[in-house]
Amino acid sequence: MRIAKDMNRDWKFLKTEGGAWESVNLPHTWNAQDGANGFNFYKGACWYEKRFQVTSQEEGKRFFLEFQGSNSVTDVYMNGKHLGQHRGGYSTFRFDVTDGLAVGGENTLSVKVDNTVYEDVYPQMADFTFYGGIYRDVALIVAEPVHFDLMDHGSQGIYITQEKVDREKAELTVRSRISNSREATEKVRLWLEVLDDAGKTVAYGAREVFVEAGSTAEAAVPLSIENPNLWHGLENPYLYSLKASLASCNDTVDEVLIPFGVRHFEVDAEKGFFLNGEHLPLHGVSRHQDRKDMGWAITPREQDEDMALIKEVGANSIRLAHYQHNQYFYDLCDREGMVLWAEIPFISVMGKSDADGENAKQQLVELIRQNYNHPSIFFWGVQNEIQIGGEKPLVRQVVQELAEIAKKEDPNRLTTMANVMFVKDGDPYNFMTDTVGYNKYYGWYQGQAEDFAGWLDGFHAANPKVKLSISEYGAEGIIQYHSETPKVKDYTEEYHALYHETVWKIFEARPYLWGTYVWNMFDFGANIRDEGGVQGRNNKGLVTYDRKIKKDAFYMYKAHWSKEKFVHITGKRFVERATGEIDLKVYTTCGKVRLQVNGTTMEEKDGDGHVVVFRQVPLQMGENTLQVEGLMADGSLEARDTAHFQRVREENPSYGAPEAKGGVVDNWFTMPEDLEDVVVEELVMSEDCFSTKDSLGAMMENMEAKAVIRKYLGDVESQPMYGMLEGMSIDMLAGMAEETFTEKVMYLLNKELSAIRKGQEQ
Numbered sequence: 001m002r003i004a005k006d007m008n009r010d011w012k013f014l015k016t017e018g019g020a021w022e023s024v025n026l027p028h029t030w031n032a033q034d035g036a037n038g039f040n041f042y043k044g045a046c047w048y049e050k051r052f053q054v055t056s057q058e059e060g061k062r063f064f065l066e067f068q069g070s071n072s073v074t075d076v077y078m079n080g081k082h083l084g085q086h087r088g089g090y091s092t093f094r095f096d097v098t099d100g101l102a103v104g105g106e107n108t109l110s111v112k113v114d115n116t117v118y119e120d121v122y123p124q125m126a127d128f129t130f131y132g133g134i135y136r137d138v139a140l141i142v143a144e145p146v147h148f149d150l151m152d153h154g155s156q157g158i159y160i161t162q163e164k165v166d167r168e169k170a171e172l173t174v175r176s177r178i179s180n181s182r183e184a185t186e187k188v189r190l191w192l193e194v195l196d197d198a199g200k201t202v203a204y205g206a207r208e209v210f211v212e213a214g215s216t217a218e219a220a221v222p223l224s225i226e227n228p229n230l231w232h233g234l235e236n237p238y239l240y241s242l243k244a245s246l247a248s249c250n251d252t253v254d255e256v257l258i259p260f261g262v263r264h265f266e267v268d269a270e271k272g273f274f275l276n277g278e279h280l281p282l283h284g285v286s287r288h289q290d291r292k293d294m295g296w297a298i299t300p301r302e303q304d305e306d307m308a309l310i311k312e313v314g315a316n317s318i319r320l321a322h323y324q325h326n327q328y329f330y331d332l333c334d335r336e337g338m339v340l341w342a343e344i345p346f347i348s349v350m351g352k353s354d355a356d357g358e359n360a361k362q363q364l365v366e367l368i369r370q371n372y373n374h375p376s377i378f379f380w381g382v383q384n385e386i387q388i389g390g391e392k393p394l395v396r397q398v399v400q401e402l403a404e405i406a407k408k409e410d411p412n413r414l415t416t417m418a419n420v421m422f423v424k425d426g427d428p429y430n431f432m433t434d435t436v437g438y439n440k441y442y443g444w445y446q447g448q449a450e451d452f453a454g455w456l457d458g459f460h461a462a463n464p465k466v467k468l469s470i471s472e473y474g475a476e477g478i479i480q481y482h483s484e485t486p487k488v489k490d491y492t493e494e495y496h497a498l499y500h501e502t503v504w505k506i507f508e509a510r511p512y513l514w515g516t517y518v519w520n521m522f523d524f525g526a527n528i529r530d531e532g533g534v535q536g537r538n539n540k541g542l543v544t545y546d547r548k549i550k551k552d553a554f555y556m557y558k559a560h561w562s563k564e565k566f567v568h569i570t571g572k573r574f575v576e577r578a579t580g581e582i583d584l585k586v587y588t589t590c591g592k593v594r595l596q597v598n599g600t601t602m603e604e605k606d607g608d609g610h611v612v613v614f615r616q617v618p619l620q621m622g623e624n625t626l627q628v629e630g631l632m633a634d635g636s637l638e639a640r641d642t643a644h645f646q647r648v649r650e651e652n653p654s655y656g657a658p659e660a661k662g663g664v665v666d667n668w669f670t671m672p673e674d675l676e677d678v679v680v681e682e683l684v685m686s687e688d689c690f691s692t693k694d695s696l697g698a699m700m701e702n703m704e705a706k707a708v709i710r711k712y713l714g715d716v717e718s719q720p721m722y723g724m725l726e727g728m729s730i731d732m733l734a735g736m737a738e739e740t741f742t743e744k745v746m747y748l749l750n751k752e753l754s755a756i757r758k759g760q761e762q
């Protein structure tokens with residue numbers, strides 16, 4: 001029988017050649033501190049080393065080293081011999097280490113991990129930090145020579161396909177891969193048993209399998225469960241387990257236990273998502289896996305805490321962005337009933353020398369094979385905003401191929417993708433996968449939150465058959481910034497909450513959206529960012545990076561999605577108030593709410609809409625205590641919240657974000673100041689010459705065009721975001737930074753660019 005030995009403890013770690021070895025335990029990253037504080041974080045090759053014993057009793061077994069995640073290129077050496085390399089930082093990978101191992105003696109395992117960005121390993125460039133290290137568990141699996149295959153792309157070697165599921169019956173096919181490393185053909189008996197949650201056998205099957213020497217055989221066994229208990233999201237995340245074992249003569253030589261659930265589902269372009277025939281609007285959040293001062297090297301404790309927060313907000317679906325997450329987390333989602341979108345990091349740009357997206361394809365096959373049995377996964381995401389890199393036929397082709405690979409690997413789940421906001425309604429990208437998502441940022445990078453309504457309805461009318469979701473939407477919310485009059489791009493906690501209120505109302509009224517995913521559940525490390533006075537972070541989370549503070553917007557969703565009774569007074573961190581009267585906003589799940597100001601009961605309001613505003617609440621100079629009670633229909637008390645405000649004479653200047661213009665994209669460029677005398681005139685443009693329609697990258701290759709860009713936009717190439725921007729045209733950028741790219745600036749750019757002929761790049 002196989003055993004998995006924990007290999008997480010007692011490693012030595014060397015960051016730089018010639019430096020000192022430190023003692024570390026796994027999970028480990030060398031970017032725990034520098035990964036989310038600024039642009040520069042340590043990127044390079046580092047070494048890990050571990051000595052361990054293998055006892056002579058284990059003679060004759062097979063040994064596999066299992067890494068659950070190491071970012072991003074990993075070379076493994078056993079006793080000085082190179083076993084191989086894994087390219088990709090998120091999937092499980094294994095090496096068969098049997099040959100190089102000293103059984104009955106001491107072994108040295110050396111691992112080189114490199115988080116340098118290589119041109120053929122994804123992601124290339126993205127709005128999150130690529131923490132380096134062996135940041136997930138490592139185990140040594142000791143197996144008998146005949147075992148369920150451990151070398152099929154890091155999978156379990158067993159694939160449970162749900163052929164047909166309804167309330168009467170779940171028809172399954174269990175495909176097992178069995179490996180034999182002996183020198184003779186082996187006859188083994190494969191036993192499969194489905195156990196219910198009380199351990200009772202509800203289905204079983206057996207098969208005699210001949211496995212030739214040194215090879216792997218496959219056996220597909222049909223099983224069916226009568227009157228199955230269906231896995232039904234949060235309401236009933238019912239799990240069966242498959243006990244698969246291999247018997248040879250009178251011995252069980254291998255056994256694995258795989259939890260799984262049975263369910264059927266569909267997406268309708270008009271009505272949305274259906275689970276087991278029931279309509280289930282997917283109220284989703286996105287999650288990144290990092291954490292303050294830990295980076296990606298988190299433990300089950302942090303993952304449990306993330307899940308508890310996601311459950312508290314009332315979400316029933318998670319987009320696990322932008323890469324494969326920890327097996328522990330997928331297991332948690334199975335148990336808790338979360339509907340998942342899982343994806344690969346084929347994001348932003350394709351590698352410059354990558355001819356056919358080979359590494360993206362490898363990561364997709366790993367993602368699917370490793371996670372095939374998780375009932376929580378419904379959608380395979382093949383790309384995220386890959387259009388940022390510019391219009392390239394090759395990219396389209398690779399996305400199409402990825403969609404086909406996902407279908408071939410798993411015909412029973414749905415494929416999807418997350419388009420960048422500027423992809424047009426009629427673009428073929430919208431028809432490559434079974435369903436599609438858009439990352440839309442009206443009310444942050446573009447326009448106003450209200451603009452969602454028009455865009456959604458227009459898209460749906462133009463593409464009535466496209467199964468549409470919003471794969472991302474969000475705004476920055478930094479808890480130290482506050483305003484009585486919140487507005488786009490001011491970074492305040494109040495705008496963040498107001499934005500989500502407005503957008504949620506629009507989404508809620510559109511049942512054709514099969515799912516919507518808040519960007520993001522948690523703030524996260526993004527080394528390319530420097531905004532709102534916070535370096536190295538994306539602050540769009542409903543909860544802070546350290547998971548300590550739930551922003552007001554968190555409670556807005558909780559009020560709409562959760563059944564827990566609560567009242568939440570917003571703006572509690574906005575302590576100093578410079579006005580005599582304020583509008584006090586409350587998020588609640590209670591039917592009635594009652595306000596008291598400084599001990600006097602003021603007003604009672606209906607809470608059914610979940611968002612209640614008490615208008616013109618008077619504040620006295622100095623301290624004020626406001627209390628809101630949530631009441632049941634019969635008037636009894638259900639919940640209570642208290643806020644303390646201080647009325648002051650002048651606004652606290654530290655409540656304003658440091659950005660003069662308050663705009664994120666605006667901040668990436670330096671703009672000419674004195675444009676008063678510029679008169680905008682009609683320009684004659686020709687395709688042979690440059691214009692703001694061209695990508696930044698294309699212009700940087702022409703000396704004259706580059707000079708124009710520099711003159712008007714500053715030293716764009718030194719901007720950490722440059723890599724993400726170079727594939728975009730100035731017109732696209734202007735759409736995201738209207739305050740900066742004024743009509744006059746655009747006119748001046750086009751006037752000078754249109755005088756430069758293309759095709760003479762130096």
Ligand code: GCU
Nearest residue numbers: 127384385439472519538540
């Ligand atoms: C993008 C992207 C995210 C990013 C987000 C943002 O759409 O997919 O990775 O963090 O937008 O700008 O906040």
